[in-house]
Amino acid sequence: MEKLKIEIELANIEGLNVTLHENYNSFKKYIKTTSPKIKIELVHTLMKNPKLESELSRCDTEYWKIMNKENLEEISKSNLIEIGSHGFTHSNLDQIEKSELTNELINSKNSLQESIGKKVESIAFPDGAYNQLVKEECHEIGYKRLLAVNYRCETDNNDPTILPRLSISNTTTSDAVIIQSNLSYSKTGF
Ligand SMILES: [Zn+2]
Known part of the structure; x- marks a missing residue:
């Protein structure tokens, strides 16, 4: 199964200037070690990223789909x-x-x-x-x-x-x- 790879550009999140062009593992490491507050902001920003849908569509749905x-x-x-x-x-x-x-x-x-x-x-x-x-x-x-x-x-x-x-x-x-x-x-x- 192809690993989830997302190229992310996040900028000007409150008090933070983040630009990430990272592969899955380094993004995972980053998000694991950051504070809950920044993590929530990152996720909200990521959800609005127009690239997200096309990136996810390249991966097996079972890999990322979660329960509602x-x-x-x-x-x-x-x-x-x-x-x-x-x-x-x-x-x-x-x-x-x-x-x-x-x-x-x-x-x-x-x-x-x-x-x-x-x-x-x-x-x-x-x-x-x-x-x-x-x-x-x-x-x-x-x-x-x-x-x-x-x-x-x-x-x-x-x-x-x-x-x-x-x-x-x-x-x-x-x-x-x-x-x-x-x-x-x-x-x-x-
Ligand atoms: Zn867990």
């Missing part, structure tokens, strides 16, 4: 599925300011709750990144199940709110699901 509100509503009706948060801007929660952390946790929770009309009480940490402060803030805001990748805090083994996870995407094979399930049971996953 109606899809979420529909699957949330299943008793087998629980919709949880994965942050608002997919930022590494242990790397951002306290106020940004609070926003990530509250905005993602509220926006999903509004979409599905149900309480959102689970969160899978983006990149599996968290620390004690992130855990405490999650509890404070009302998350009851925190899905980690590798356990990172000394208290995790005795903390019933911390759970291991495995992820399944459109590129995950059935063999990979078996391996991941085994790893997940030994409290290390993806």
Whole structure:
């Protein structure tokens, strides 16, 4: 499958002058390490970029298409599925300011709750990144199940709110699901 390649020219975003002519990997690295505020501005600007549609049309739809509100509503009706948060801007929660952390946790929770009309009480940490402060803030805001990748805090083994996870995407094979399930049971996953 062809990797998503986007040539982007972004200029004069509030307080920031960004010009990127980058390939997928360096853009991914850039967007991972930038602050949630700039990330939101970048995404909004990118969505308005007239080149975006033609760039995306060159890639396999399954690679970039995401669920919309109606899809979420529909699957949330299943008793087998629980919709949880994965942050608002997919930022590494242990790397951002306290106020940004609070926003990530509250905005993602509220926006999903509004979409599905149900309480959102689970969160899978983006990149599996968290620390004690992130855990405490999650509890404070009302998350009851925190899905980690590798356990990172000394208290995790005795903390019933911390759970291991495995992820399944459109590129995950059935063999990979078996391996991941085994790893997940030994409290290390993806
Ligand atoms: Zn993720």
